[in-house]
Amino acid sequence: MNDAPITLPSSPGWPGDGVHRVPYWVYTDPDTYRRELERFYYAGHWCYIGLEAEIPHPGDFRRSVVGERSVIMVRTQDGGVRVLENVCAHRGAQFCRERQGNRKEFVCPYHQWAYDLEGKLRGIPYRRGIRQDGQLNGGMPADFQMEGRGLTSLKVAVRGGVVFASFDHSLESFEDYLGPTILSYFDRVFDGRKLKILGYNRQRIPGNWKLMQENIKDPYHPGLLHSWFVTFGLWRADSKTSLKMDPHKRHAAMIGVRSVGKPAGDVVSGVTSYKADMSLRDPRQLDIVPEEWWKGPTAVMLTLFPSLIIQQQVNSLSMRHIQPRGPGVFDFVWTHFAFEDDSDEMIQRRLLQANLFGPSGYVSADDGEVIEFSQMGFQEKPDQQCLLEMGGHDSEEATNIASETLIRGMYQYWRRVMGV
Amino acid sequence: MNQALEPLVYTELLQLYAEYTATVDAGNWDGWPEFFTEDCVYKLQPRENHERGLPLATLHFHSKGMLQDRVYGIRETLFHDPYYQRHVVSLPRVLAVDRGRWFLEANYAVFRTKLGEISTVFNVGRYLDEVVRVDGALKFASRFCIYDSEMIPNAIIYPI
Ligand code: FES
Ligand SMILES: [Fe+2]
Numbered sequence: 314m315n316d317a318p319i320t321l322p323s324s325p326g327w328p329g330d331g332v333h334r335v336p337y338w339v340y341t342d343p344d345t346y347r348r349e350l351e352r353f354y355y356a357g358h359w360c361y362i363g364l365e366a367e368i369p370h371p372g373d374f375r376r377s378v379v380g381e382r383s384v385i386m387v388r389t390q391d392g393g394v395r396v397l398e399n400v401c402a403h404r405g406a407q408f409c410r411e412r413q414g415n416r417k418e419f420v421c422p423y424h425q426w427a428y429d430l431e432g433k434l435r436g437i438p439y440r441r442g443i444r445q446d447g448q449l450n451g452g453m454p455a456d457f458q459m460e461g462r463g464l465t466s467l468k469v470a471v472r473g474g475v476v477f478a479s480f481d482h483s484l485e486s487f488e489d490y491l492g493p494t495i496l497s498y499f500d501r502v503f504d505g506r507k508l509k510i511l512g513y514n515r516q517r518i519p520g521n522w523k524l525m526q527e528n529i530k531d532p533y534h535p536g537l538l539h540s541w542f543v544t545f546g547l548w549r550a551d552s553k554t555s556l557k558m559d560p561h562k563r564h565a566a567m568i569g570v571r572s573v574g575k576p577a578g579d580v581v582s583g584v585t586s587y588k589a590d591m592s593l594r595d596p597r598q599l600d601i602v603p604e605e606w607w608k609g610p611t612a613v614m615l616t617l618f619p620s621l622i623i624q625q626q627v628n629s630l631s632m633r634h635i636q637p638r639g640p641g642v643f644d645f646v647w648t649h650f651a652f653e654d655d656s657d658e659m660i661q662r663r664l665l666q667a668n669l670f671g672p673s674g675y676v677s678a679d680d681g682e683v684i685e686f687s688q689m690g691f692q693e694k695p696d697q698q699c700l701l702e703m704g705g706h707d708s709e710e711a712t713n714i715a716s717e718t719l720i721r722g723m724y725q726y727w728r729r730v731m732g733v
Numbered sequence: 734m735n736q737a738l739e740p741l742v743y744t745e746l747l748q749l750y751a752e753y754t755a756t757v758d759a760g761n762w763d764g765w766p767e768f769f770t771e772d773c774v775y776k777l778q779p780r781e782n783h784e785r786g787l788p789l790a791t792l793h794f795h796s797k798g799m800l801q802d803r804v805y806g807i808r809e810t811l812f813h814d815p816y817y818q819r820h821v822v823s824l825p826r827v828l829a830v831d832r833g834r835w836f837l838e839a840n841y842a843v844f845r846t847k848l849g850e851i852s853t854v855f856n857v858g859r860y861l862d863e864v865v866r867v868d869g870a871l872k873f874a875s876r877f878c879i880y881d882s883e884m885i886p887n888a889i890i891y892p893i
Contacts, residue, residue: 512782512789540810595798678888679812
């Protein structure tokens, strides 16, 4: 199913000088995709790696990716976190094949070069040659230095138990990268409480990776596409909403307060997904209990450009990792979590509300589906354009759902970095 | 704990499996919750979570009511690309029999066919089941679908 789609010849050029039109080729053009990997994933940006709670003990490791590159997140002997590229310094074998585990060192199976948990090269078999007839033959040249020959080690940032990394060691601090507004919403969830991993979901979505960022920068669709959101007031036109961004407009927060009670007529008139008579036979799936740390909003959806979505939608929490695999496909890996000090009831609640999310979720399965449909449309006509005029042409912060300002903001940033 | 399995009961269990498969492949969604007890547990879960004792499931239902809610979702609320699904299910292996409870396991492979497309392998795994008798009929007290497939091809909408 992942055969590269045939892309018609495109003429990459941006229509006009605004961001209220986005040409379809940004989702299909292979050269554009390669440049995105170089400029967004491999330089200048912090990418999501995982949660510290996944590697609690020294020697614990878990594989992850930055863009298309395989990396290993590892807990070192001194309790720190390292992120190492999973490519052997000898001849490039992607040596670590397990998903996770515990190791004292990493040994490449091909010629057994050994690396410590910091990624330093510690051993090369027959480095000094092989003794034959009383003589040492072969081996590495006498002046060969192990120093500096280790695995590529990424720059790492850990905040509130969340691990980010970058191949770019000149990158600004993670805090500066998020900016004060987005950082405050990040800290709202990750305020130092210990996290508990609830489990994973993985899906492969046949669409361009940016479509998932856009989906969570699009407050216009949830109250239309997702019946559960409209009908149960989790996200709809009468919800108190605010749309915020960092100064670069690459990251965003969609903040909402759940509407309780029946919606007024104009909120749902013509909205076919609103089901006035819908009620749950088993309401435990929506047994929402407000938590103190929410500080008001019942949902905050954070998009951290380029690779992560942080979901707090009522009692359900997840990290959603965007893993691009070509212009027309990405993997979407969900890590649901709770807090160590949650009661059993709260954990059960988070698990049941997880039915709304993920590849089968009541409000998420259809997001993947519509992304696939969008990609189908784009591939047929790379020169056509998306129309992004809800809420005007600019990309200022807004306080209503009928706005595509966050997507426009993202493309303003995208255009600057991509030079188009 | 382990009691002998009566051949007639095994025949009945085979019938239960065959009817379940036929029902979900036919798209008879209303028929699906009827295979379960009122306080059943149904889980569709990645193998990694299952083996590591991580409780998250892709779908996690705790009652027949939740299954009926899912049916409503499939029919009325979940926007999706329509597809056919076709299960191939192995003979169930009996793990234990305990005072009117049968614990079984069976392999499954589900193929998906979208309109105008070739058929593809959709989801592969095994059922871990607990079957009981309710008013004479065999029902699933629990059905865990533990899947090997590392990636869900976009979405799973219909029951496995
Ligand atoms: S490629 Fe890894 S040791 Fe040779
Ligand atoms: Fe959505």
